[in-house]
Amino acid sequence: MHREIDTLILTPDDMGRIDHDAAASGLSSYGLMERAGQAVAAAALRRFPGALRFAVLCGPGNNGGDGYVAARALQEAGAAIAVYAFGDPATLKGDAAEAFGCFKGPVFALADYAPRVGDVVIDALFGAGLSRDLPETVIRTINAVREKVLPVLAVDLPSGIDGRTGQVRGRAFEAVATVTFMCRKPGHVLLPGRMLAGDVEIFDIGIPGRVLARHAGHSRVNTPALWRVALPTETSATHKYVRGHLAVFSGGATATGAARLSALAGLRAGAGLVTLLSPRDALATNAAHLTSVMLKPLDSEDDLAALLEDARLKTFVLGPGFGHMDKARHYVRRLAETGRQLVLDADGITAFRDDPGSLFQLFAASDTRLVLTPHDGEFARLFPDLAADKGLSKIERAQKAAARSNAALVLKGADTVIAAPDGRALVNDNASPWLATAGSGDVLAGIIGAHLTQGMPAFEAAASAVWRHGEAGRAAGEGLTAEDIVNALSGLSEIG
Numbered sequence: 127m128h129r130e131i132d133t134l135i136l137t138p139d140d141m142g143r144i145d146h147d148a149a150a151s152g153l154s155s156y157g158l159m160e161r162a163g164q165a166v167a168a169a170a171l172r173r174f175p176g177a178l179r180f181a182v183l184c185g186p187g188n189n190g191g192d193g194y195v196a197a198r199a200l201q202e203a204g205a206a207i208a209v210y211a212f213g214d215p216a217t218l219k220g221d222a223a224e225a226f227g228c229f230k231g232p233v234f235a236l237a238d239y240a241p242r243v244g245d246v247v248i249d250a251l252f253g254a255g256l257s258r259d260l261p262e263t264v265i266r267t268i269n270a271v272r273e274k275v276l277p278v279l280a281v282d283l284p285s286g287i288d289g290r291t292g293q294v295r296g297r298a299f300e301a302v303a304t305v306t307f308m309c310r311k312p313g314h315v316l317l318p319g320r321m322l323a324g325d326v327e328i329f330d331i332g333i334p335g336r337v338l339a340r341h342a343g344h345s346r347v348n349t350p351a352l353w354r355v356a357l358p359t360e361t362s363a364t365h366k367y368v369r370g371h372l373a374v375f376s377g378g379a380t381a382t383g384a385a386r387l388s389a390l391a392g393l394r395a396g397a398g399l400v401t402l403l404s405p406r407d408a409l410a411t412n413a414a415h416l417t418s419v420m421l422k423p424l425d426s427e428d429d430l431a432a433l434l435e436d437a438r439l440k441t442f443v444l445g446p447g448f449g450h451m452d453k454a455r456h457y458v459r460r461l462a463e464t465g466r467q468l469v470l471d472a473d474g475i476t477a478f479r480d481d482p483g484s485l486f487q488l489f490a491a492s493d494t495r496l497v498l499t500p501h502d503g504e505f506a507r508l509f510p511d512l513a514a515d516k517g518l519s520k521i522e523r524a525q526k527a528a529a530r531s532n533a534a535l536v537l538k539g540a541d542t543v544i545a546a547p548d549g550r551a552l553v554n555d556n557a558s559p560w561l562a563t564a565g566s567g568d569v570l571a572g573i574i575g576a577h578l579t580q581g582m583p584a585f586e587a588a589a590s591a592v593w594r595h596g597e598a599g600r601a602a603g604e605g606l607t608a609e610d611i612v613n614a615l616s617g618l619s620e621i622g
């Protein structure tokens with residue numbers, strides 16, 4: 127069953143407010159820490175039954191507090207432990223001081239930890255409160271643990287990962303698994319944090335759902351439950367025009383493949399009809415490769431104006447292999463002025479690099495009709511200031527860009543983020559690395575176009591397309607080509 131909390135992504139700041147609110151509502155904050163530490167100990171025993179020793183590394187804040195609870199629980203379970211502290215544990219405060227006080231056993235200085243084969247490291251140095259790059263002593267310990275290739279179980283986050291951005295602050299542990307509490311944080315789903323966190327176990331330490339909901343923002347992990355209701359429904363009354371007509375602009379004679387991939391993907395993803403709009407010099411090449419996709423010549427704005435007299439043509443993909451920057455800008459203006467929906471990708475994005483504001487203005491005064499699908503390089507062309515701001519997480523960058531452009535924004539990568547102008551953001555986590563292949567983005571643009579033309583709202587169309595693209599990539603498997611992604615689309619079982 128879908129539970130809201132399973133998809134929520136909470137920032138460390140959200141978690142801090144939740145913590146505060148939970149304590150204010152009468153929940154014992156030490157009780158939360160006790161459950162957190164017990165959960166870590168249970169995960170350690172379950173995952174590493176053959177450990178010769180658990181080396182519990184405790185930091186100067188509440189993450190360290192969880193570590194002292196875990197050390198005590200492991201000791202009570204009869205496991206061999208050794209506890210090392212960064213900083214003087216006598217200066218711990220609040221719940222962490224209480225947890226330290228309940229632990230009966232020696233605590234050594236972190237600098238004295240000499241990793242040995244057979245150790246399992248419980249990393250309770252820093253979690254949500256990491257506020258700057260790691261100190262040298264901690265970096266030396268991380269290096270020594272990595273050198274011995276010891277398994278690491280991280281508490282809340284691998285130390286060194288910034289929970290808000292997923293970025294590494296100097297150096298970070300690479301964990302086999304991470305036990306976190308209540309919800310995932312951006313650091314668990316954004317790269318490189320996602321790679322370094324290993325398996326993420328989410329443990330419910332008992333903070334009530336209403337407290338979580340009160341402070342939750344608009345970020346979620348991309349799952350079908352979030353957009354399934356917006357999917358088009360097929361009935362026996364469906365005919366091809368109900369399923370929508372998608373048009374894809376082709377590049378010139380030597381660059382037609384990308385647009386054909388988008389067009390075919392659009393057809394497989396459910397558009398009732400797909401037309402490729404081709405320059406006349408590329409008609410023969412395109413015709414030689416197309417069967418179910420229709421073909422129409424289009425060389426100028428006049429041709430486009432004539433085409434746009436057909437009101438059923440509502441949705442367009444422009445960019446894959448397109449090539450002509452001036453034409454791209456003119457065509458986009460026509461499409462915007464006639465109220466069309468547009469997926470703007472690749473060259474279509476690059477065409478506006480000198481004046482991104484002119485693009486945003488075209489789509490500013492309406493419901494969201496524009497979907498932008500940049501990878502990082504293309505993103506920097508439209509939003510140079512956001513790309514340069516290293517303080518922003520990928521989620522925050524996408525949110526700001528979506529708000530500025532009034533577009534559904536798909537910021538691609540292994541951790542694709544889909545954002546809406548109203549602040550909603552989804553982080554995708556089902557993509558396989560095999561999707562990093564030439565033409566893969568063109569396929570995605572076609573799927574989004576197909577979803578749009580079937581009537582889905584832009585944000586949901588984009589999010590579901592990214593998810594299907596990921597599933598198709600998984601189904602096609604190792605060594606896939608972009609054609610294989612297209613073919614795998616029709617083999618997918620019901621979405622979600």
Ligand SMILES: NC(=O)C1=CN([C@@H]2O[C@H](COP(=O)(O)OP(=O)(O)OC[C@H]3O[C@@H](n4cnc5c(N)ncnc54)[C@H](OP(=O)(O)O)[C@@H]3O)[C@@H](O)[C@H]2O)[C@@H](O)CC1
Nearest residue numbers: 159162186187188189252253254255256257258259260282
């Ligand atoms: N939220 C919840 O519901 C629950 C949360 N729980 C747990 O609490 C954890 C968050 O605890 P937290 O806020 O105390 O932060 P934490 O990660 O221990 O670090 C803060 C300390 O580190 C210090 N410090 C920071 N950066 C540093 C650096 N680079 N180098 C050196 N020092 C640095 C910082 O010092 P300061 O910046 O103030 O100088 C401060 O002393 C969370 O991850 C989870 O495990 C559970 O108990 C269950 C309930």
Ligand SMILES: Nc1ncnc2c1ncn2[C@@H]1O[C@H](COP(=O)(O)OP(=O)(O)O)[C@@H](O)[C@H]1O
Nearest residue numbers: 538539540557558559561562564565566567568
């Ligand atoms: N390492 C990766 N793991 C998963 N998906 C990836 C990875 N790298 C890229 N992708 C996905 O593959 C697609 C590549 O698109 P793009 O960069 O436009 O490439 P192209 O222009 O060759 O089609 C995007 O959907 C992106 O999210």
Ligand SMILES: [K+]
Nearest residue numbers: 249252283285
């Ligand atoms: K940690």
